[in-house]
Amino acid sequence: MKKIFYMIVFLMLGTLGNLSAQITLFKGTFDEALKKAQQEKKDLFVDFFAEWCGPCKMMASEVFTQKEVGEFFNNRFICVQVDVDTQENKDIAKRYNVTALPTMVFISRVGKELRRVQGSVPAESLIKEAKIATGEELSFEQLYEKYKKKKNDLDVQQQLLIEAPAFIATQQGYNQQKWGTRIESLFPEYLKNKKIENMANEADFLVLTMYHRAASKEDPIFDYLAQNYQKFAKEIGKDNVARYLVSLNNTYIIQLCKKGDLNYKKRLERVNGDLKDVYSEFSFGNLSVQNALTLLADATYSLHRHDENTFFKKMDAYFAGKGDKTELNDYFQPLQDIAVVYEGKLSENAYRRCINWIAKALTFDNVGASNRTRLLMMMGDCLKNTGDNAKAKQSYNQAFLASAQIENKMEMQQLQQGIQQSLQGL
Structure with a gap:
């Protein structure tokens, strides 16, 4: 009997532990939550929602319940949900200009908006926004201002490049174009200052994959990575580096085929040349890598020349050679x-x-x-x-x-x- 009792207590503690790990929502009105925030010297996290809003429910059930989210938010904020459809909350929604759902607003204890998040976001993004609201991290705009003052700070440049795509996706119209232009010019500057030989690390490799997405005939970045494949593979992982280089090379070959440029045959020669180690990670059944890629390239070239019979002939040979690996x-x-x-x-x-x-x-x-x-x-x-x-x-x-x-x-x-x-x- 005592054993069963301890088991029940253990299970209850486990359940309570999971519940305490998620965001603790204040049970009361917005004004009551604001008053509690003032008493506890915390800021406010307000989840503006509606019962009919699917993404709102997803945030509540899949993001707010995560341990890391609960631990971070419960220590820093009074968290409250505000149903925008109820009469008593309409003025509050209007005051904070809630025009789309879900909208989550970080508000200071005196009622001033600090930052907002619109739409459903993953846990790590929500925590990052919270850190910006509390001043624990810089916003993208603040980070860019820091870069303008310290143009030789490579760490700031790297952080800007990594965070840019997510930030730019939230912008619209002129702002999106403005930030896109700024970041586009930052990558070559960073590459020049950091130098490719110093980029054999995960963060810089991520930057390369984000901003160097296409190979060309004269491509010092691609060529350096190919020549130093083992060095990069050791630091970042063979699979990641091989997939990146193969993707660049294959895409370039396909582009040449589509344009009717027979130089694709010369580019294919590199598969058994300086790229042999890179392509060794891939298998095409009974076909060698060289034969498989040649068949695919020839098929693509024929298709874009409207040579239907050759296209089907090359593709069928590819399928037959790849066999059960197809x-x-x-x-x-x-x-x-x-x-x-x-x-x-x-x-x-x-x-x-x-x-x-x-x-x-x-x-x-x-x-x-x-x-x-x-x-x-x-x-x-x-x-x-x-x-x-x-x-x-x-x-x-x-x-x-x-x-x-x-x-x-x-x-x-x-x-x-x-x-x-x-x-x-x-």
């Missing part, structure tokens, strides 16, 4: 590419060959509701254009059923509208 995207990407290049107007032969690829793509376990819906829509289009309206209708109906499983409601509705239009066009 992945969903191996089929999905060329299906999308041919639809774009031919603007949805393929030959009957091409439609029939695409039907075979779509059927194979649909056999993968990881297709997912969204991709399954799109593939079934493609199948319907191909069947319709080969004159098999009965099977096309069946495929469109299957696509409609699959779309019901898509979590993003806007995407689901858009796809369902497209399916209905396709059915009406039969």
Whole structure:
């Protein structure tokens, strides 16, 4: 009996421990919360919400309940929720200019707004905003002012570059353009001052991946990373560095193929040359890396020259060589590419060959509701254009059923509208 008692106490303590880790919400009015904040010499965190607001509920259930959020906020703020739909809160929502939900406002104990967050954000972003509100961290604007005063401070430059994308995404119109221009000019300045040979660390590698997103014919950054692959791989991890370099190189090869520039063949030579160690991390079934990439590049070159037969021949050779290592995207990407290049107007032969690829793509376990819906829509289009309206209708109906499983409601509705239009066009 005593053992059961201790077990119950232990379970209760565990539950209470979890509850205490989340944000503790003040039970009372806004004015009462403000008064309590003054008494405890804390600031106020106000979650403006409405019962009908899905993102508000998500913040409350998935972010406010996290341990690190609760520990940080409970120590510094009186936290209160304000339902904007109730009559007694309408003046408060108006006072703090709440025009969208969710809106979370940090307010000083004298009622002055310190900072606000609009929309749902992850826990780490919410904590960062709270630190800015309390003065524990600088805002992006303050950080930029610090940079203007200390232009040689590489740490400040690095921090600006890392934080810029998230900050710029919150800006609109002229402000977004202004900050985008400023940061665009900061990267080459930072690169010049820091020097690529000193960037074999995680923070600087992140900066490189954020701002050097495309390779070119004369590319000292890419070439230095390739020549010093082992050095960077040791500090950052082989997988991360290899994926970055391969992505840059493959994208550049594809760009050359699309433009009809035969220099793509010369670029391919590097795969077995100075990039051999980089590409050694990747497998293509029975194909060597060189052969696999050559087939894909030749197929892309042929597609953009409207050489349909060579395109299918090269892709089928790629699928055959890769064998059971073939992945969903191996089929999905060329299906999308041919639809774009031919603007949805393929030959009957091409439609029939695409039907075979779509059927194979649909056999993968990881297709997912969204991709399954799109593939079934493609199948319907191909069947319709080969004159098999009965099977096309069946495929469109299957696509409609699959779309019901898509979590993003806007995407689901858009796809369902497209399916209905396709059915009406039969």
